[in-house]
Amino acid sequence: MNRIVWCAAAFAVAAMPAYGQDADVSKLREELRQLQQRLQALEQRLQETESRSSKAEESATRAESTATQAAQQAASRPQTENALNPGISAILNGVYSNLQRDPNTYHISGFAPTLGDVSPGRRGLSLGESELGFMANVDHMFRGNLIASISPDNSTIDIEEGYIQTIGLSNGFTIKAGRFFSSIGYQNAIHAHAWDFTDAPLVMKAFLGGQLNEDGVQFKWVAPTSLYFDVGLELGRGRAFPASDRNKNGFGSSNLFTHLGGDIGESFAWQGGLSLYATSPRDRAYTDLDSTGASVTDSFSGSSRTWALSGILKWAPEGNNTYNNFKLQGEYFRRRENGTLTYDTTAASLGTMAGGYSSRQSGWYAQGVYQFMPMWRAGYRYDTLNSGTTTLGLVDSGALTAADFPILGAYNPKRHTFMVDWSPSEFSRVRLQFARDYSRMGLADNQIFLQYIVSLGAHGAHTF
Amino acid sequence: MKFLFLVLALAAPLAAQATVNVFACEPEWAALAQELGGDKVTTVSATTARQDPHHIEARPSLIARIRNADLLVCSGSELEIGWLPLLLTQSGNDRVQPGRPGYLEASQYVVKLEIPKVIDRALGDVHPAGNPHIHLDPRNIRKVADVLSARLTEIDHANAAYYAGRTADFVKRWDAAIDRWREQAAALRGVPVVVYHKDFSYFENWAGMREAGSLEPRPGLPPTPSHLAELVDQMMRTPAKVIVYSPYNNPGAAQFLSDKTKIPSVMLPFTVGGTDRAKDLFGLFDDTIDRLLKTVK
Numbered sequence: 001m002n003r004i005v006w007c008a009a010a011f012a013v014a015a016m017p018a019y020g021q022d023a024d025v026s027k028l029r030e031e032l033r034q035l036q037q038r039l040q041a042l043e044q045r046l047q048e049t050e051s052r053s054s055k056a057e058e059s060a061t062r063a064e065s066t067a068t069q070a071a072q073q074a075a076s077r078p079q080t081e082n083a084l085n086p087g088i089s090a091i092l093n094g095v096y097s098n099l100q101r102d103p104n105t106y107h108i109s110g111f112a113p114t115l116g117d118v119s120p121g122r123r124g125l126s127l128g129e130s131e132l133g134f135m136a137n138v139d140h141m142f143r144g145n146l147i148a149s150i151s152p153d154n155s156t157i158d159i160e161e162g163y164i165q166t167i168g169l170s171n172g173f174t175i176k177a178g179r180f181f182s183s184i185g186y187q188n189a190i191h192a193h194a195w196d197f198t199d200a201p202l203v204m205k206a207f208l209g210g211q212l213n214e215d216g217v218q219f220k221w222v223a224p225t226s227l228y229f230d231v232g233l234e235l236g237r238g239r240a241f242p243a244s245d246r247n248k249n250g251f252g253s254s255n256l257f258t259h260l261g262g263d264i265g266e267s268f269a270w271q272g273g274l275s276l277y278a279t280s281p282r283d284r285a286y287t288d289l290d291s292t293g294a295s296v297t298d299s300f301s302g303s304s305r306t307w308a309l310s311g312i313l314k315w316a317p318e319g320n321n322t323y324n325n326f327k328l329q330g331e332y333f334r335r336r337e338n339g340t341l342t343y344d345t346t347a348a349s350l351g352t353m354a355g356g357y358s359s360r361q362s363g364w365y366a367q368g369v370y371q372f373m374p375m376w377r378a379g380y381r382y383d384t385l386n387s388g389t390t391t392l393g394l395v396d397s398g399a400l401t402a403a404d405f406p407i408l409g410a411y412n413p414k415r416h417t418f419m420v421d422w423s424p425s426e427f428s429r430v431r432l433q434f435a436r437d438y439s440r441m442g443l444a445d446n447q448i449f450l451q452y453i454v455s456l457g458a459h460g461a462h463t464f
Numbered sequence: 465m466k467f468l469f470l471v472l473a474l475a476a477p478l479a480a481q482a483t484v485n486v487f488a489c490e491p492e493w494a495a496l497a498q499e500l501g502g503d504k505v506t507t508v509s510a511t512t513a514r515q516d517p518h519h520i521e522a523r524p525s526l527i528a529r530i531r532n533a534d535l536l537v538c539s540g541s542e543l544e545i546g547w548l549p550l551l552l553t554q555s556g557n558d559r560v561q562p563g564r565p566g567y568l569e570a571s572q573y574v575v576k577l578e579i580p581k582v583i584d585r586a587l588g589d590v591h592p593a594g595n596p597h598i599h600l601d602p603r604n605i606r607k608v609a610d611v612l613s614a615r616l617t618e619i620d621h622a623n624a625a626y627y628a629g630r631t632a633d634f635v636k637r638w639d640a641a642i643d644r645w646r647e648q649a650a651a652l653r654g655v656p657v658v659v660y661h662k663d664f665s666y667f668e669n670w671a672g673m674r675e676a677g678s679l680e681p682r683p684g685l686p687p688t689p690s691h692l693a694e695l696v697d698q699m700m701r702t703p704a705k706v707i708v709y710s711p712y713n714n715p716g717a718a719q720f721l722s723d724k725t726k727i728p729s730v731m732l733p734f735t736v737g738g739t740d741r742a743k744d745l746f747g748l749f750d751d752t753i754d755r756l757l758k759t760v761k
Contacts, residue, residue, distance in 0.1 A: 140563060143553055165553060172531050172556040222531045222556050228524030261524025266512065269523040314521060318514040320712050321521065322686075374686040425685060426519075426546070427585060459542070461550035464522050 086136030086144070087458030091193045093128035097121050098448040101440065108202065109441035110387025110411035111361065112300065113286040114209030114241040120199060120437075120447055127152040128451070131160070131193065135458065141168035147191070160191070160213060172222035172230075182214045182234055183257045184275050185308035185331045190463055196327070197419055198433045198449045201365040202383040203333040206413075207306055209241035214253060228261040228271070242304045242335070243279035253279035261464070266319045271464060273310040280304070285345065291403040294349035298405070300357060302339010308332070312464070323374055330366040335359075343394055343404065353400065355393025359408075362386045367417075375423050383415040413439045428454040484620050487530050487560070489538035489548060490517050492599040493570060493608075495736040495745050497537060499634045500613050504623045513738035516712045517543055518589065518684065522550040534619055536560040537612060540569025541576065543596035565618045571596050573611050574604040577665050589684025599735065600667035602642045602749055609634060641746055648753050655760055656702075658695070658727070660687075660709040660718060663734065667752065676704040679717045687717040699725040706759050710734035730759040 097103075099120055106119040121128075129149040138144045147161040163178030181189045188204060188211055200210055216236030223229040238252025239245050246252050254277070261271035285299040309332045316325040341357035344350060363385035371377045387410050394400045402409060415438060421431035430452050437445040486507040488494035494509035501507070510526050511517050517539070520526075530536065530551050538544050552561060559566040576594030583592050598604045613631040617624045649671040656676040657668065662683050668675055677698060681691035699721070707729035709718040715731065722729035732752050733742035741751040 137562070140561070167553060167561050168558045169556055170558045174554070174556045220556070222527060222554070224532055226525075226528055228528040259524065262528075263523065263525045266514075269521060269525065271524050314523075316521075319512060319520075320515050322516050322519055322712070323714055425585070425589070459545045461522060461545065461547055463550060464524060 084136075086134045089131075089133040089135075089455060089457040089460055091131035091133070091191075091453065091455050093130070093193060093451060093453040094126065095121065095128055095198065095449055095451040096125050097123055099123050099445065100447070101443060101445040106439065107407065108206050108385065108413055108439045109407065110409060110413065111206045111385065111407075112284075113407065114206070115286065117210050118200075118205040120445075128453075129158075129192075131191070133458070133460070135460075137167065138164065141166060143167050172224060174220045174222075176218040176220075177216075179213055179215045180218065182212045182236070182255055182277070183218070183232060183273075184208060184212060184255055184277050184306065185333065186271075186273055186310035186312060186329065187331065188212055193453050193455065194462060196329075196367065196369045196377075196379055197381055197417055198431060198451050199435075201331065201367075201381070202385050202413060202415055202439065203331055203363040203365055206361075206363060206385055207242065207308075207333045207335055212240060214255075215239050216251065216253070226262075228259065231258045232256070238279045238281070241284070242277075242281065242306065242337075244281035244284040246280075246282050253277065267317055268313065268315050269464070270311070270313045272312075273308075275308045277306040277308070278304070283342075283345075286407075288405060288407045290344070290349050290405075291401060292349055296344040296349045297346050299342045299345050300337070300339060301342070302337060302357065304335065304337045306333060306335040308334075314464075321371070323371075325371045327369045328366070329368075330364065332362070332364040334362040341392060341394065343400060350400070350404075353394055355395075355397060355399065357390075357392060359388060359390040361388040361390075369419075376420070377423075378420045379418070381415075381417040381419075383413075383417070385413045387411050387413075409441070411441045415439065427456075428452070484616060485532050485534045487533035487536045489536075489544050490599070491736040492605075492745065492748070493537040493539070493612075495748075496605065496609060496612060497535070497616075499745065500609060500627060500631050501616055502626070502630050504620065504626055505616070513711045513733065513735045513742075518546060520544070520547045522547045522554075526551050527554045530555040530560060531557050533557060533560050533566070535566045535568065535615060537568045537570060539571050539596045539598060541571040541593040541596035541598075542591050543571075565615055568612060568615055570604075570608045570611075571598050574598050574601075574607050577669055578662065588680070588682025595662060595665050597663040598666055600664060600752070601670040602638070602645060603670065604666060605745060606635065606638055606642070609638070637746075641749065645749055645753055648757065652753075652756055652760065655706065655756075656704040658699070658704045658707040658721065660713040663710060664708060664732070671753075676702070679707075679709070679713075679721065686714075692717060692720060695721055696724045699727060703727055706730060706756065708732050708756075711738045728759045730755050732756070 097120065103119045103121060103123060107113060129151055131147055131149050133147045135145045142164045144164050145161060149158050149160050151158065159179055161180050163176050163180045165176045166174050183189050187195065187201065188208060192211065204211060214234060214236035216234055218232060218234045220230055220232035234255040235251040236253045237245065243253045255275055257273065257275035259271055259273045263269050280303045282301045283299045285297050287295055287297050290296050311330050313328045314325065338358050340354050342352060342354040344352050365381055365383040367379060367381035369377055369379035390408050392405060395402050415435055417433060417435040419431055419433040421429050423429040433449040435447040437447055484501060484505045486494065486497040486501065486505050488497060488507060488509045490511055491509045491513055494507040497505055497507045508529055511520055538548060558564065561567060576598065579594040580590050580592065583590055609631060613627050616627045653672040654674060656674045658677045658679065659675060660679045662678060677695055679687045681688055703725060704727055707718050707722055707727055709715060709729065709731055711731060711734060718729040732755055733739040733748055736742055736744060736748050739751050742748040
């Protein structure tokens with residue numbers, strides 16, 4: 001600034017016409033001196049103003065930071081006893097279903113009905129189950145989690161999960177107790193609102209009766225290795241399919257599981273899992289139509305073992321999943337059941353009879369979901385089941401025929417599912433899904449779902 | 465004898481790991497821990513500069529790392545809420561749970577900006593405790609250095625003198641660097657800037673820059689065509705001097721606005737590792753200021 005003024009002054013002086021040189025030199029000198037004085041005065045005033053303004057600025061900054069601090073303190077001041085309320089979240093979802101076949105007659109041919117909620121839901125518009133969740137650290141030892149689902153039609157409240165989990169143990173140990181989604185395979189442990197498709201894979205429907213939550217205890221240990229490795233054991237009451245509540249002490253089901261996982265470079269992450277679920281159901285009943293057309297109740301007692309193998313591979317360029325990402329997921333289930341099948345337990349048709357029962361059944365699915373641009377994803381899933389070999393003592397001995405157990409007849413269900421979804425934020429999602437479902441022998445079922453899922457309140461973390 | 469040798473060979477890596485395992489959520493905290501801990505710490509960062517710290521998968525590899533961590537250093541203020549709580553509950557490691565010396569939330573120790581008066585998700589991804597991207601104010605790094613040094617000392621008493629020495633050395637160099645940066649950044653004072661995400665606020669505040677807009681319509685939501693059109697109009701009326709974005713942002717939106725308005729755009733390293741020059745915390749600020757000065761000139 002000063003330099004410019006100086007230069008200008010010098011230039012002005014230099015540019016002055018050079019007439020009457022000698023006589024005017026002293027006059028010029030005098031003028032120059034005056035100019036210099038004025039410049040100096042100006043310079044001083046400028047400096048003063050500058051220092052004043054910087055001081056003002058400084059005090060403004062100081063005031064601002066004091067204000068921010070005050071605001072921060074006010075914000076962090078505990079507000080009465082509510083300050084320690086747990087995190088609360090609510091999940092709302094609704095669906096429009098267009099189903100070619102009557103969902104009330106839905107069954108998976110070749111597989112014993114699971115008594116669970118496996119049908120594709122109601123036709124038309126319906127409110128899905130609303131979920132209410134409460135979660136917080138209890139103290140330095142435990143974390144508590146309660147997730148209740150409210151069914152819209154009969155207004156029953158069902159506890160999906162309600163457990164405590166240790167956070168105060170070391171060396172990689174955690175213990176969970178209460179009701180929780182069992183670590184069988186991969187998707188069973190994930191809440192339905194976080195699934196990539198509207199409904200469960202057929203393997204979960206056929207082998208777990210939908211989604212299996214167990215009342216029990218889970219012990220888990222994470223190994224101190226750089227490659228992720230865990231092993232765990234769940235002991236439960238065996239409250240639901242494939243177990244049956246047996247009214248006995250001890251435990252009714254066990255699930256042994258292990259996972260292995262890691263990264264491949266920056267862009268890929270993977271996880272593999274293996275689990276073995278074992279239980280011994282007693283009088284696990286289901287209804288079927290026998291050869292006379294009568295509705296009969298049959299029941300199974302014996303042992304049931306389910307192996308589940310799962311694999312997940314996720315890709316995101318350089319690990320940045322904001323724009324594009326891909327998730328490949330697959331699970332293979334294999335179940336072996338040995339025991340006794342009792343026909344017509346209520347003697348409603350040909351009379352109660354019992355014989356041996358042995359089955360080996362399996363199934364798998366694979367799905368890929370691609371986020372092709374922010375907010376938008378598309379996915380495809382292929383499901384198939386193998387009803388395998390089922391040996392019925394009553395049929396082998398000639399006492400009854402296979403026509404008396406139509407639902408156990410050999411059949412390999414399959415399903416193709418396509419979906420596209422849009423998530424304007426991480427708290428909301430709208431999904432359109434189309435499925436061609438061959439669960440019922442000889443009947444294809446075209447299913448269209450349009451669904452919204454939103455979450456309110458506490459920000460839940462998402463599992464891998 | 466051979467067996468004994470084998471056992472020793474296997475045990476050797478374990479003995480070599482007798483350092484403090486630091487799990488940092490973001491690269492800047494890993495870099496700071498490395499500055500203060502030297503060869504007495506092993507640091508690992510859960511994220512890289514090319515990843516958005518809001519959106520990280522709770523990957524098995526991260527659980528495995530937290531499982532073995534002695535000290536966890538994260539920005540906090542809910543920046544990592546979508547993944548860190550899950551890693552913590554799965555880790556079976558009580559040393560790094562909230563409330564323990566091994567759990568350090570850096571943003572708790574600085575004055576936070578942009579504490580929202582209204583908390584509503586209609587406003588986007590709001591952080592009730594204030595803006596969590598605190599590391600781009602060099603004075604905040606200085607404050608966190610003191611806390612981090614104290615934690616290292618608490619966890620690893622035996623090397624207290626070592627940490628104190630390294631911290632004193634770091635602080636001396638850092639303070640000198642702040643003076644240098646302050647002089648350099650004087651030219652940025654009052655310069656209007658368009659940001660991508662509100663992850664640049666602490667730098668603006670330190671350097672006295674003025675935020676003239678953001679490419680995200682609301683924090684955390686990707687830029688939309690309508691918002692970009694509005695921004696173009698706004699920039700035509702009152703132009704900013706520079707558009708900045710981070711390595712994890714899509715440069716497309718910044719490029720679009722730059723093309724339409726002729727306002728230059730520049731990618732800033734955002735954190736350690738964001739550019740070749742941002743190899744450490746000093747490089748991060750050197751490069752950030754240099755890139756801005758070159759663009760604004």
